[in-house]
Amino acid sequence: MMQILPKTNINFVGIRKYGFLISLVLVIFGILAFVMIFLGKASLGIDFAGGTMIQGNFEKPISVGEIRNALSEIGYGDAEIKELTRDVSNSFMIRVKASVEEITQVGESILAKLDSVFPDNPFHKDSVDEVGPVVGKILQRQARLAVILAFLGILIYIWIRFDFRFGVAATITTFHDVLVVLGLLFIFQKEITLLVVTALLTLAGYSLTDTVVVFDRIRENLKLFRRKGDFNSIINSSINEVLSRTVITSTTTLLVVLTLFILGGEVIHDFAFALILGIIIGTYSSVFVASPIIVEWERKAPKRFK
Numbered sequence: 001m002m003q004i005l006p007k008t009n010i011n012f013v014g015i016r017k018y019g020f021l022i023s024l025v026l027v028i029f030g031i032l033a034f035v036m037i038f039l040g041k042a043s044l045g046i047d048f049a050g051g052t053m054i055q056g057n058f059e060k061p062i063s064v065g066e067i068r069n070a071l072s073e074i075g076y077g078d079a080e081i082k083e084l085t086r087d088v089s090n091s092f093m094i095r096v097k098a099s100v101e102e103i104t105q106v107g108e109s110i111l112a113k114l115d116s117v118f119p120d121n122p123f124h125k126d127s128v129d130e131v132g133p134v135v136g137k138i139l140q141r142q143a144r145l146a147v148i149l150a151f152l153g154i155l156i157y158i159w160i161r162f163d164f165r166f167g168v169a170a171t172i173t174t175f176h177d178v179l180v181v182l183g184l185l186f187i188f189q190k191e192i193t194l195l196v197v198t199a200l201l202t203l204a205g206y207s208l209t210d211t212v213v214v215f216d217r218i219r220e221n222l223k224l225f226r227r228k229g230d231f232n233s234i235i236n237s238s239i240n241e242v243l244s245r246t247v248i249t250s251t252t253t254l255l256v257v258l259t260l261f262i263l264g265g266e267v268i269h270d271f272a273f274a275l276i277l278g279i280i281i282g283t284y285s286s287v288f289v290a291s292p293i294i295v296e297w298e299r300k301a302p303k304r305f306k
Contacts (some may be wrong), residue, residue: 019288030179033186039202045193051097052106056125070117203278209285
């Protein structure tokens, strides 16, 4: 395999407590974000909070700023306005959060305002979708269920392929990654939408892949060198052996996602941002969270691997 990094001999096990400390702080932010989402006080998209989404196109070119200025006059200056890159030119998506009392009036108010402000540049609507709070609650429950089922699937898969404690470590690591990214999105004040939930599930799979590579090397080294060295040195050797592969994979994946983040447009901006955070955190956790959990378990129950 191509080596980008020289052969390393880093004592990852020796500095695992610093990794645990960093993870603890980040997970606290993640738990806070989860509680705020559960209480409905976080920045939720209309998929979860309820609101109106309008899609359509203008006959002539127009900027997002001009549309926002027009909507500000009727109290919707904070609307989410995205230019859509598709076959029809000058296409836009306008998303506005609204209470159940306002939801039926928002679409009509926006369309009437656009017609009055831009009489020489008519807006032709393609669709007006209204998402009520009841539907938003259902979507929230379904999103939570999807995450829970993903974690259960990970636990069963790793348990069958490796060992129960490996499965527990992988599940904790994946849960750690999702919580940390959720906390960082909360800190950066990003809206939690269905697309962001999709990104969280995607990064769960990515994190698992990274963790499995490390675990696979640990398993092989345990078979070969268990009698020749102590458990901690085997863990260190295993991580160092796959470090170059981890750097190559993470860097190439990150470059692709960065391209999406920069050139993909506003529609997938938050999705790509969540993936960027997930790649960084997933790479970190496979080294400083997953393997150290195995070390701590072995320290407390050393007979299991002998």
